Amino acid sequence: MLTVAVAKQRGAFALRVHFELPTPGVVALFGRSGCGKSSLVNIIAGLLAPDAGSVALDDFVLLDTDRGINVPPERRRIGYVFQDARLFPHLSVAANLRYAQKRAVGAPYVSLDAVTGLLDLASLMDRRTHQLSGGERQRVAIGRALLTQPRLLLLDEPLAALDGARREEVLPYLGTLRDQLAIPMVYVTHDFDDVLRLATHIVLMEAGSVIAQGAIGEMSLDPHLRAIIGPDEVGAIIDGIVLGIDSGTNLTKVRVGHGELYVQAMGLAAGTALRVQLLARDIIVSTQIPQHLSVRNSLAGVVTSIQGDDLDSDLVTIDIGAAQIMARITKAATRDLSLRPGMKVWALVKSVSLRGHSFAAPTPDSFKAAASAASRDA
Amino acid sequence: MMWLTPSESEALHLSLAVATRSVVFSLPLAVILAWVLTRRRFVGRTLLDALIHLPLVLPPVVVGYVLLLLFGTRGVIGSWLQSTFGIQLIFTRSGAALATAVMSFPLMVRAMRISLENVDRGLEDAARTLGAGPFDRFATITLPLMLPGILAGAITAFSAALGEFGAVITFVSNIPGETRTLPLALYTALQSPGAEHAAARLAGLSLTLGLAGLLLSEWFARRVRRMLGR
Numbered sequence: 067m068l069t070v071a072v073a074k075q076r077g078a079f080a081l082r083v084h085f086e087l088p089t090p091g092v093v094a095l096f097g098r099s100g101c102g103k104s105s106l107v108n109i110i111a112g113l114l115a116p117d118a119g120s121v122a123l124d125d126f127v128l129l130d131t132d133r134g135i136n137v138p139p140e141r142r143r144i145g146y147v148f149q150d151a152r153l154f155p156h157l158s159v160a161a162n163l164r165y166a167q168k169r170a171v172g173a174p175y176v177s178l179d180a181v182t183g184l185l186d187l188a189s190l191m192d193r194r195t196h197q198l199s200g201g202e203r204q205r206v207a208i209g210r211a212l213l214t215q216p217r218l219l220l221l222d223e224p225l226a227a228l229d230g231a232r233r234e235e236v237l238p239y240l241g242t243l244r245d246q247l248a249i250p251m252v253y254v255t256h257d258f259d260d261v262l263r264l265a266t267h268i269v270l271m272e273a274g275s276v277i278a279q280g281a282i283g284e285m286s287l288d289p290h291l292r293a294i295i296g297p298d299e300v301g302a303i304i305d306g307i308v309l310g311i312d313s314g315t316n317l318t319k320v321r322v323g324h325g326e327l328y329v330q331a332m333g334l335a336a337g338t339a340l341r342v343q344l345l346a347r348d349i350i351v352s353t354q355i356p357q358h359l360s361v362r363n364s365l366a367g368v369v370t371s372i373q374g375d376d377l378d379s380d381l382v383t384i385d386i387g388a389a390q391i392m393a394r395i396t397k398a399a400t401r402d403l404s405l406r407p408g409m410k411v412w413a414l415v416k417s418v419s420l421r422g423h424s425f426a427a428p429t430p431d432s433f434k435a436a437a438s439a440a441s442r443d444a
Numbered sequence: 445m446m447w448l449t450p451s452e453s454e455a456l457h458l459s460l461a462v463a464t465r466s467v468v469f470s471l472p473l474a475v476i477l478a479w480v481l482t483r484r485r486f487v488g489r490t491l492l493d494a495l496i497h498l499p500l501v502l503p504p505v506v507v508g509y510v511l512l513l514l515f516g517t518r519g520v521i522g523s524w525l526q527s528t529f530g531i532q533l534i535f536t537r538s539g540a541a542l543a544t545a546v547m548s549f550p551l552m553v554r555a556m557r558i559s560l561e562n563v564d565r566g567l568e569d570a571a572r573t574l575g576a577g578p579f580d581r582f583a584t585i586t587l588p589l590m591l592p593g594i595l596a597g598a599i600t601a602f603s604a605a606l607g608e609f610g611a612v613i614t615f616v617s618n619i620p621g622e623t624r625t626l627p628l629a630l631y632t633a634l635q636s637p638g639a640e641h642a643a644a645r646l647a648g649l650s651l652t653l654g655l656a657g658l659l660l661s662e663w664f665a666r667r668v669r670r671m672l673g674r
Contacts, residue, residue, distance in 0.1 A: 113569050139572040152570035155672050156588045165584070169575030214574050 068093075068218060068250060072109050072119030072129075081105055081116075081274040087267060089124070089218075089250035094261040094282075097271035098294065103254045106271075107220045110252065111146050112139035123217055123250075143171065145211030145219040149226050151203040153195040159206050160191040166213040174215050176247060181209045184246065185239050200228045201235030208239065212247070219243075219251045225260060240264055241422055258295050262303060262343060262421045270294070286343075287383060287392050289373070297375060301345035302391040303421065308338040324387025325365035329418050341421040349393035350414040351382055353403050363415040365391065369407050372400060380405075384413050448649075449642075454621055455629035456649065458537065462625055463605035465541035467598050470549055474597060478556035479586075497550045499611075504547060508614025511543055515615070539616040540623045544605035551604055552597040559593020560586070592668045599661040606653055626650050 071084040081102040087093040095103045108114035110121055112128065115136070121129040128137045128144075153162050167178055182188050185205045190198065198206065204224050211219060221240075225233045241264060243249060253264060261268060261282070268285040270278040278290040285291055286303035306320040306327070317328040320340055327342065334340060356364050367386035375381045380400045382393045391413055405411070448456065481493055499507050515522040515533045525531040533539035563586055571581045587594075609627040616623040618632060626646060633643040 111573055113572070139569075140575050140577050142573075143575075144573065146570070146573040148566065148570060150566070152564075152566050154567060154571075154585060156591075165571075165576075166574045169580075171575065210574065 067122075067124055068110075068252070069120070069122045070106070070110060072106070072116040072121065074105065074109065074114070074116040074119075076105070079274055083271070083274075083276050085269045085276055085279050087250065087252070087269075090244075090248040091266040092244050092251045092253055092264050093267040093269055094265035095252060095254045095269050095271060096258070096261055096265075096291075096294070097256065099256050101271045102274040103256075103271055104222055107146075107222050107252060107254055110218075111144050111220055112137065112142050113146075126217070140169075143214065143217045145214055145216030147204070147207050147211050147219065147221040147224045149223045151195075151207040153198075153203055153206055153210070155195055157195070158191070159187065159193050159195065159198070162195065162206060162210050163187070163191075163213055166210045170213060170215045172215055176212055176215065178213065181212050184242055185209045199232065199235070201232040204228070204236050205239060208236075208243070212243070212249075216249070219249050220254075221251060222254045223256070225257070226255075237263055258299060262341070264422075283389065287390060292375075292381075297379075297394065298347055299345070300381075300392065300394070301343050301348070302389070303341065303343050304389045304391070306340050306342050308334045308336055308340050310336045322365065322386065323367075323389035323391075325367075327363045327365070327415065327418055329420060331420060343419040343421050344391050344415055345417075345419065346381060346392045346394040348416040349391065350416065351384075351393050351395055351399070351403065351405070352412045352414060353405075353409070354412070356412050356414055359414065361414045361416055363418065365413045365415065367391070367411060367413060369405055369409045369411055371407055372405060382411075384411060386413070451620070451629065452642075452646065452649065455624055455626050455646070456653075458621070458623075459606050459625040459653075462537055462540045462544060463602050465538070466545040466548065466605045467552075467602045469541070470545040470552060470601065471594070471598060474549060474552040474556055474601075475587075475590075475594065478553050478560055478590075478593075479582075481553070482557050482560045496553055499547050500550045504608070504610025505614050507546060508543060508611040511539075511546065511611065511615040515539065515542065533616075535616050535619060535623065537616075537622055540612050540625065541605075543611040543615045544608040545601075547608050547611050548601035548604040552601040555597035555600055556590060556593045559590045559596070562593075563589045589672070592665060592672070595664050595668060596661065599657060599664065603654060603657040606657075607650065626653075 067089055068087040072081070074081040079102070083106055095106060097103055105114060109116050118131045119129065120127070120131070127135050128142050129135060154165065157165065163178060163181070185208060187206060187209055190202055190206065195203065225236055228236065244251065244264060253260065255261060265282050267281055268279065269276055270290050278285065278288050282303050283305070286301065292300045304322050306322040309319040309321050309326065312319050312328060315328065318331040318334055320327050320329055320342065322342060329342065331340065350361065365386045367384040369382055370385045370390065371383045373381045375394060379394050379396050382395060382405060384391050384393065393413055477496065481489065512534070513519055517523060517526060517534060522533060525533065533542055567589070568581050568585055571585045576584065607627055609631065612623065612625060613628055618624050618628045624632065626649065630643055630646040630650065633639040633646060
């Protein structure tokens with residue numbers, strides 16, 4: 067469990083943050099540029115001193131201003147991947163990695179060979195750092211941070227400086243780390259795509275404060291998130307489970323809540339966790355069992371709430387059993403269908419976005435409990 | 445060196461020995477002071493900075509005179525050194541090295557400060573998160589990255605030390621074989637009637653040394669830049 071409760075005043079900007087992350091897990095610190103995300107990770111790393119507060123990782127207290135505890139960064143055992151990689155220019159890739167390895171304390175859980183393998187670094191070892199591409203630099207930086215055998219990995223917008231293709235040189239590796247090493251990560255980003263691909267939890271920040279936090283599934287329907295990413299990007303994010311391949315259509319059958327979806331995915335074994343995103347604008351609501359339609363995917367559920375989204379449309383939340391989805395429909399449709407909470411409906415899914423697979427088993431609801439406890443304290 | 449006269453050769457060797465000693469002893473102190481002046485904020489920083497730079501703006505003769513007052517046989521430090529360690533600086537080549545070191549010190553510190561200011565502190569932060577303590581960071585990150593400035597400072601100071609005249613002649617006088625470095629030998633030749641040829645040869649020798657120093661410095665700087673990937 068990572069517990070952070072800190073306050074820092076910087077001129078007119080006030081940072082006041084309280085959040086908890088069950089470990090292992092990947093928490094995305096998400097918010098617009100300048101909301102204090104980077105200051106927060108620097109405080110967790112120990113590079114920036116808060117005015118007051120505490121930071122603790124499990125029973126290891128890193129900072130407690132009341133008790134006068136402030137472990138220096140070099141003894142916190144927190145790996146830090148900077149946006150600009152910060153590889154040492156006077157050392158080769160191999161020497162950069164060994165720099166971290168030599169200074170590691172505690173029982174190593176990941177070897178140089180393992181890191182080299184996980185991040186595909188073998189062919190880069192003899193290079194000088196200025197001979198690397200942006201994506202390669204970040205992979206080396208991640209490997210270097212891992213070799214300190216950290217108890218927590220901080221990533222401060224590691225992909226922000228990379229273009230689309232280069233991002234793909236790094237993102238899959240981060241997924242591998244999450245699934246294979248089970249190392250807790252705090253991932254700072256202002257790009258929602260990163261969140262979709264990696265995060266198990268979201269801490270939403272605005273102007274130095276946490277405005278919402280929770281597991282990604284519930285946060286995907288949060289109105290605060292909608293305000294940041296915009297109505298067209300809103301939609302349920304659900305970690306489904308692959309059931310198998312449908313022999314007739316060659317589509318992959320995925321269990322989502324109590325329903326099933328057919329998606330185009332290659333070679334996923336039954337039992338694999340598959341994250342899907344169902345955008346609210348891609349969902350049609352029907353009050354009858356859908357028939358004679360070109361849309362194949364439908365999920366049965368019960369309306370739990372209807373909120374006005376803007377002047378013309380409503381957001382309808384539908385419980386599909388063990389998960390919730392959201393549909394954006396016109397107010398006229400809400401009226402014509404006489405939609406109200408408790409009604410049984412069918413959600414027709416026009417398209418399903420796949421957001422990565424082989425996620426670790428869904429984390430328990432401890433985060434939700436911790437988050438609500440945290441907001442009570444605050 | 446067969447094409448030099450014994451006295452020229454003596455002056456050349458002496459100059460090189462004095463300049464080498466001056467640079468070797470002042471280098472560590474210059475690195476520390478450059479770091480303190482760049483990275484630390486403390487009361488008296490401006491005064492310390494001014495004191496270090498004083499030899500740049502003072503007439504060298506004044507520096508020599510102050511050294512005489514401090515390190516002369518009756519000077520505060522000089523008498524202590526004499527009685528405790530039996531070290532005499534006045535009229536010796538060690539004294540010449542001290543005078544040239546004081547004169548060239550600001551040049552050395554300046555070059556190092558510029559280079560230290562260009563060291564990305566983010567890299568030191570990165571080293572911290574990798575488990576490196578303060579001395580570890582300084583030795584493995586800061587020092588190698590400011591190497592261009594250290595080399596530039598050392599070479600500039602060495603060249604300046606070869607040419608230092610006023611402070612040397614004031615503090616340690618003009619003793620053949622002990623303190624008569626190239627510029628002092630040149631001055632002596634100019635003072636002697638009929639030694640115009642000798643003076644010209646010494647001037648040529650100084651010129652060659654200076655040019656070699658500059659070329660060497662440029663070559664070093666390029667190598668280091670390549671090593672650092674710039």
